[in-house]
Amino acid sequence: MSDQSLQRFQVFINGQWRNPRSDKWIESVNPATEEAWCEVPNCQEDDVNDAVAAAVSALNGPWAQFSPVERGRVLTRLAEAIPDHADRLAELEVSDSGKNMTESRNFMKFCAGFFKFFGEMADKSTGSTFVTPFPGIQTYTHRVPVGVVAAVIPWNNPLWLLSIKLGPALAGGNTCIIKPSELCATPLLEIVKIMHEVADIPDGVVNILTGEGDPCGRVLTSHPDVSKVAFTGGPETARHIVRNTANNLAETTLELGGKSPMIVFDDADMDNAVQNIIAGVFAGSSGQSCVAGSRAFVQRGIYDAFVSNLVKAAEALKVGDPLSSESQMGPLASLAQIERCENAVSDALDSGAKLRTGGKRPDYLKKGWYFEPTILEIEDHDIDIAQTELFGPVLVIMPFDNEQEVVKLANDTNFGLAAGFFTTNLGRALRLTKSVRAGIQWVNTYRLGAPMAPIGGFGDSGKSREGGLEAMHEYTKPVTVWINTNI
Numbered sequence: 001m002s003d004q005s006l007q008r009f010q011v012f013i014n015g016q017w018r019n020p021r022s023d024k025w026i027e028s029v030n031p032a033t034e035e036a037w038c039e040v041p042n043c044q045e046d047d048v049n050d051a052v053a054a055a056v057s058a059l060n061g062p063w064a065q066f067s068p069v070e071r072g073r074v075l076t077r078l079a080e081a082i083p084d085h086a087d088r089l090a091e092l093e094v095s096d097s098g099k100n101m102t103e104s105r106n107f108m109k110f111c112a113g114f115f116k117f118f119g120e121m122a123d124k125s126t127g128s129t130f131v132t133p134f135p136g137i138q139t140y141t142h143r144v145p146v147g148v149v150a151a152v153i154p155w156n157n158p159l160w161l162l163s164i165k166l167g168p169a170l171a172g173g174n175t176c177i178i179k180p181s182e183l184c185a186t187p188l189l190e191i192v193k194i195m196h197e198v199a200d201i202p203d204g205v206v207n208i209l210t211g212e213g214d215p216c217g218r219v220l221t222s223h224p225d226v227s228k229v230a231f232t233g234g235p236e237t238a239r240h241i242v243r244n245t246a247n248n249l250a251e252t253t254l255e256l257g258g259k260s261p262m263i264v265f266d267d268a269d270m271d272n273a274v275q276n277i278i279a280g281v282f283a284g285s286s287g288q289s290c291v292a293g294s295r296a297f298v299q300r301g302i303y304d305a306f307v308s309n310l311v312k313a314a315e316a317l318k319v320g321d322p323l324s325s326e327s328q329m330g331p332l333a334s335l336a337q338i339e340r341c342e343n344a345v346s347d348a349l350d351s352g353a354k355l356r357t358g359g360k361r362p363d364y365l366k367k368g369w370y371f372e373p374t375i376l377e378i379e380d381h382d383i384d385i386a387q388t389e390l391f392g393p394v395l396v397i398m399p400f401d402n403e404q405e406v407v408k409l410a411n412d413t414n415f416g417l418a419a420g421f422f423t424t425n426l427g428r429a430l431r432l433t434k435s436v437r438a439g440i441q442w443v444n445t446y447r448l449g450a451p452m453a454p455i456g457g458f459g460d461s462g463k464s465r466e467g468g469l470e471a472m473h474e475y476t477k478p479v480t481v482w483i484n485t486n487i
Ligand code: NAD
Pocket: 152, 153, 154, 155, 156, 157, 161, 179, 180, 181, 182, 211, 212, 213, 214, 216, 217, 218, 219, 221, 232, 233, 234, 235, 237, 238, 240, 241, 244, 255, 256, 257, 258, 289, 290, 291, 389, 391, 417, 455, 461, 462
């Protein structure tokens, strides 16, 4: 039953805000209070068909006449508007997902920076010319839009994850349908509203549907008129997406999860390594980050001292109300996430892991889906907790003796998204950047990012790259032209 007293949001299809045709709704629950605070449309197949039809028609409408410079201006106008709306956007993100407010506000700047970058990239598309064996024949390529893009977004960092999809999609001249996670849809509905107000884009170019993975996401990603699916989420959902796109042969960008290694050698700056590991796996997003550094390997000579410093730093973190500037860690996004962490910790203890801190919901917080920063020492790297992405504030740590051994351990999961190396030996750092299989690597730092630097992974962490120049090529295709100049 839907609660009529809750605020309702609408979806945006073909330039109109409207209710779902089915009049079905999804309640969004605030993870800090455990109370439903709003409802978003639960879009079904008919709404998806409307949105795709709008995006197809917009592809061949006035949008096709927008020059690359004009398309770039759409994005820069949005980027310039974000700071004025950052408080509201962050408030919505925190209410839906429980993300820490300070982290969310920081991500607004990041998100604006990505929209600005892609706005500036819109007129930088280049083709190639070729010398062929045929006299008098001029041969060259130019790039054209891929078509209708479905942007399927998870609940963590939805605005930034939108900027790295919608940015290159619009810069490249495509039209777009955004499908947010059912857990965190309102910030994306709000940014589409801002875009509609400031960016002056034709109807149907940007549409947004909210709803469940199935049917809404499934019908959208398998729709015959969708040409590209840009997906961020878990590996299991990615496998569904790949099966869905067998129907339309849409191109896919897949940015998935991780189980990223943090490797600390005995010559590292210990305080710097502790700080980066704490920030990398706990602070801000409570471990709900694709690049969370959730496996730490520490060289045996400094292992005991390092673990003791790390435990002290984890215990000093302030867990609580995500809206308070004092809090460093908020709640997890759903009760299911809490239960997942609890079960994983309990199984790990059964498999011989040693709990050094955390492992439970904090006793002092009576409401909200909070979980303490948790550190477990392990000896066996094959146990589940060392192999599975938990998406929570849980770190496993184990000692190692030499570089060869730690490279083997670092590469011993199905993931390959990120890695952190802490050493003052430059040669060793360079060797690790080649031998560890991870698409994003940091040396003596962690979680830095910027619009011009590509992100992406290997294996179960996905394929393709988002961000940077490479992303522009993911959203346009070369067309090869042969001109006979002899007549
Ligand atoms: P999820 O895979 O459950 O959902 C992601 C999106 O897919 C949601 O919008 C969901 O509704 C939709 N979906 C679900 N089933 C679908 C189906 N059958 N067809 C089409 N769409 C469907 O992910 P989540 O739990 O929201 O987010 C957490 C995951 O995202 C983690 O694995 C995390 O590591 C990953 N992530 C990766 C990155 C990255 O850049 N690599 C960034 C952030 C999050």
